[in-house]
Amino acid sequence: MAVALATVLMVMDFILFVFGFATGTGEETILAGGMIGIGLGLVPGVFVVAALVSQHPRGFRAAALATILWVVVAAPISIVNLPVALVAGFGAGGVVAFRREEAHSYRSRVGAIMICALYTLIVQRISPAAGILAGAPLPFAAIAMVDSITARRAARGLALDGSGGETADDPSLED
Numbered sequence: 001m002a003v004a005l006a007t008v009l010m011v012m013d014f015i016l017f018v019f020g021f022a023t024g025t026g027e028e029t030i031l032a033g034g035m036i037g038i039g040l041g042l043v044p045g046v047f048v049v050a051a052l053v054s055q056h057p058r059g060f061r062a063a064a065l066a067t068i069l070w071v072v073v074a075a076p077i078s079i080v081n082l083p084v085a086l087v088a089g090f091g092a093g094g095v096v097a098f099r100r101e102e103a104h105s106y107r108s109r110v111g112a113i114m115i116c117a118l119y120t121l122i123v124q125r126i127s128p129a130a131g132i133l134a135g136a137p138l139p140f141a142a143i144a145m146v147d148s149i150t151a152r153r154a155a156r157g158l159a160l161d162g163s164g165g166e167t168a169d170d171p172s173l174e175d
Contacts, residue, residue: 066093103154
């Protein structure tokens with residue numbers, strides 16, 4: 001539920017940013033500034049929803065940290081490519097905003113976000129019109145997917161130690 005609600009808000013925010021920057025030429029600058037301002041104001045709200053609905057133990061602190069990460073990650077990348085910056089920024093914030101169980105790892109979450117950003121860049125290079133919004137729904141869904149995979153692996157008793165997931169405790173390795 002947390003992923004769905006936060007994704008809806010994030011996509012709305014994503015659209016405000018993209019259209020705000022796309023129409024920010026000539027006489028539409030006032031409208032574009034308003035869209036960008038509303039988008040900036042909505043960023044903390046996205047992370048508050050993600051943290052509180054996922055029942056993060058320190059929800060508001062996680063949302064504040066997620067917003068700071070969003071700025072640190074998205075601002076420098078936006079100079080080069082805005083859609084990729086938004087995917088990376090929302091993804092970085094989502095990594096800390098969503099409640100993390102013991103089986104979930106930051107490393108796998110960050111890897112999923114990097115794949116989402118790369119996918120957005122590739123789609124944008126192939127078809128600029130499709131690439132602008134291609135990455136909008138991806139970051140939070142990728143975090144949920146990776147968390148599900150790591151939880152399933154942990155439930156099966158496999159470790160995520162980088163050695164293919166097998167440990168000496170695995171019954172299939174016994175003689």
